[in-house]
Amino acid sequence: MLRIECPCCGPRDHDEFRYGGDASVARPAHDDPDPEAWYRYVYVRNNPAGSHREFWQHVTGCRQWLVVERDTTNHTILSVGFARKRPGKCPYE
Amino acid sequence: MSRYSALSIFRNGLSGQKNWQRAWRAAEPKPAYDVVIVGGGGHGLATAFYLAENHGIRNVAVLEKGYVGGGNVGRNTTVIRSNYLLDGNTQFYEFSVKLWEGLSQALNFNVMFSQRGQIVTAHSADQLDTFSHRANIMRLNGIDADILDRDAVRRLVPYLDFSETARFPIYGAILQGRAGTARHDAVAWGYARAADGHGVDIIQNCEVTGFVRDGDRIVGVETSKGRIGAGKVGLAVAGHTSVLGQKAGLELPIESHVLQAFVTEPLKPLVDHVVAYGADHFYVSQSDKGGLVFGGNLDGYNSYAQRGNLGVVREVAEAAIALMPCISRVRLLRHWGGVMDMTPDASPIICPTPIDGLYLNGGWCYGGFKATPASGWCFAHTLATGKPHPLIAAYGLGRFRTGHTLDEAGAGPSAWLQ
Ligand SMILES: Cc1cc2nc3c(=O)[nH]c(=O)nc-3n(C[C@H](O)[C@H](O)[C@H](O)COP(=O)(O)OP(=O)(O)OC[C@H]3O[C@@H](n4cnc5c(N)ncnc54)[C@H](O)[C@@H]3O)c2cc1C
Ligand SMILES: [Zn+2]
Numbered sequence A: 001m002l003r004i005e006c007p008c009c010g011p012r013d014h015d016e017f018r019y020g021g022d023a024s025v026a027r028p029a030h031d032d033p034d035p036e037a038w039y040r041y042v043y044v045r046n047n048p049a050g051s052h053r054e055f056w057q058h059v060t061g062c063r064q065w066l067v068v069e070r071d072t073t074n075h076t077i078l079s080v081g082f083a084r085k086r087p088g089k090c091p092y093e
Numbered sequence B: 001m002s003r004y005s006a007l008s009i010f011r012n013g014l015s016g017q018k019n020w021q022r023a024w025r026a027a028e029p030k031p032a033y034d035v036v037i038v039g040g041g042g043h044g045l046a047t048a049f050y051l052a053e054n055h056g057i058r059n060v061a062v063l064e065k066g067y068v069g070g071g072n073v074g075r076n077t078t079v080i081r082s083n084y085l086l087d088g089n090t091q092f093y094e095f096s097v098k099l100w101e102g103l104s105q106a107l108n109f110n111v112m113f114s115q116r117g118q119i120v121t122a123h124s125a126d127q128l129d130t131f132s133h134r135a136n137i138m139r140l141n142g143i144d145a146d147i148l149d150r151d152a153v154r155r156l157v158p159y160l161d162f163s164e165t166a167r168f169p170i171y172g173a174i175l176q177g178r179a180g181t182a183r184h185d186a187v188a189w190g191y192a193r194a195a196d197g198h199g200v201d202i203i204q205n206c207e208v209t210g211f212v213r214d215g216d217r218i219v220g221v222e223t224s225k226g227r228i229g230a231g232k233v234g235l236a237v238a239g240h241t242s243v244l245g246q247k248a249g250l251e252l253p254i255e256s257h258v259l260q261a262f263v264t265e266p267l268k269p270l271v272d273h274v275v276a277y278g279a280d281h282f283y284v285s286q287s288d289k290g291g292l293v294f295g296g297n298l299d300g301y302n303s304y305a306q307r308g309n310l311g312v313v314r315e316v317a318e319a320a321i322a323l324m325p326c327i328s329r330v331r332l333l334r335h336w337g338g339v340m341d342m343t344p345d346a347s348p349i350i351c352p353t354p355i356d357g358l359y360l361n362g363g364w365c366y367g368g369f370k371a372t373p374a375s376g377w378c379f380a381h382t383l384a385t386g387k388p389h390p391l392i393a394a395y396g397l398g399r400f401r402t403g404h405t406l407d408e409a410g411a412g413p414s415a416w417l418q
Helices: A035-042 B006-014 B042-055 B089-101 B103-107 B125-140 B150-156 B184-197 B238-248 B310-323 B372-385 B390-395
Strands: A003-006 A010-013 A018-022 A051-057 A065-071 A077-082 B032-038 B060-063 B118-122 B146-149 B172-176 B201-203 B208-214 B217-223 B226-235 B255-264 B274-276 B283-286 B292-302 B332-342 B349-352 B358-362
Touching (some): A003 A077, A018 B292, A051 B292, B032 B217, B042 B184, B042 B358, B042 B372, B060 B184, B089 B103, B089 B372, B089 B390, B103 B184, B118 B125, B118 B150, B125 B172, B146 B150, B184 B201, B184 B372, B208 B238, B226 B238, B226 B372, B255 B310, B310 B332, B349 B372, B349 B390, B358 B372, B372 B390
Parallel strands (some): B032 B060, B060 B201, B226 B358
Antiparallel strands (some): A003 A010, A051 A065, A065 A077, B118 B172, B146 B172, B208 B217, B217 B226, B274 B283, B283 B292, B349 B358
């Protein structure tokens, strides 16, 4: 089980959260005409074996979107912060 | 390599079972091969076998970082079926079932393919309609499919919940009679032995750590046993495609996720078929040892940890008991996880890559075991000729750019939703 330390609610079982995928991909500008940029945004993933920045929403708690940095080889959680404070725009807001 | 036969069993019985030959040689790497396959799972070994058998290419090595059968080929729940809906999938998976039907003969190794039939329950009139649609498509492709009403389902699988209080009442089901299961280790061992019989070197404890290039072309691999030259390199590394792809410079639409499997204590014969629950994610069959073998959803977030977590154990147990209340007090013996490639449309990627000399077989998501023979057959063709086999034309990397995705689950481009 993962235990995610929500900055609002404190440490909670990850069953309270919804996974939102890779937080390091940047959405192209709304009017970006380049199909390649959209292809990469929608489909291409780094998928590292190691540290991964990812979105989690605390659905049964404060409902905040978080960015969690987690090691995908052993599930160690390295950091948790609010998604709205991250650089770049959160696609879920 | 001596063939297995009734006579060989008899002869070895007389000499106290002491003179059996080992199933395949413990090969050490040569300096170079025509084809190097990375990954000694079912797909890598099948590819090597068909390269030799169908194309006469025998100067081949399979490099496995651990031991043969230690990956997903030995961790899966062994369901084999071809009840697919989309063009491209339907024909490919049916070709695979046909190969399964002759596999023990072709390999001279009993893979224990058991065509016990797969039943998927429907829990609304609408769901039964969509199953009828699927059954029609299957029949149009020459694949067996039957639609069962509630009474017919009840006659076949009376132990499901047909009570007044069932959370999702059973309306009917789709049945593919030729579907079934196989002994997963035997598939790996059978392909390994048959490939070895054709001269293929199967090299265990040999991890590929990088690629050797000549200009833009890949001409070999760096391994924990040194550098090995290769005319062509084929990747078949299941959940680790991204890790190796990155080393080769490939950007891929793949995430690695963990899927768990479960086995209960042994029971007397109860489940004759493979049964899948149409209202949730749960499916079950019974092994020859009597354990119920079942599985459910992904753990749901990127992972390279080859073990699962308890949240999914609870979810799967809940679904199990909703469908089969009679097993509520059966004890779970073991559960484990396997790391799988998940693509954004849940279909595999088998193709030549934009990198000269490098070929890819990956992205198998939940369902790659059933594909093992067809995947090996088609990948061998692709490696031998440099062109995709017609049956895998839909599985190219380009489909994500052109919008020709094959999304059986209809779950869109988020790998963890597929
Ligand atoms: C729990 C679970 C249940 C499943 N149930 C089913 C099912 O019922 N039906 C079905 O059709 N499919 C099922 N699948 C999917 C199926 O098991 C896989 O899609 C399929 O087995 C993958 O192909 P493979 O056998 O070649 O992979 P693997 O056996 O994993 O082979 C890949 C090999 O590559 C090796 N490797 C990785 N990196 C390197 C490297 N750098 N150098 C050398 N070697 C390397 C690994 O050690 C591994 O042995 C299931 C999967 C899981 C995890
Ligand atoms: Zn919270």
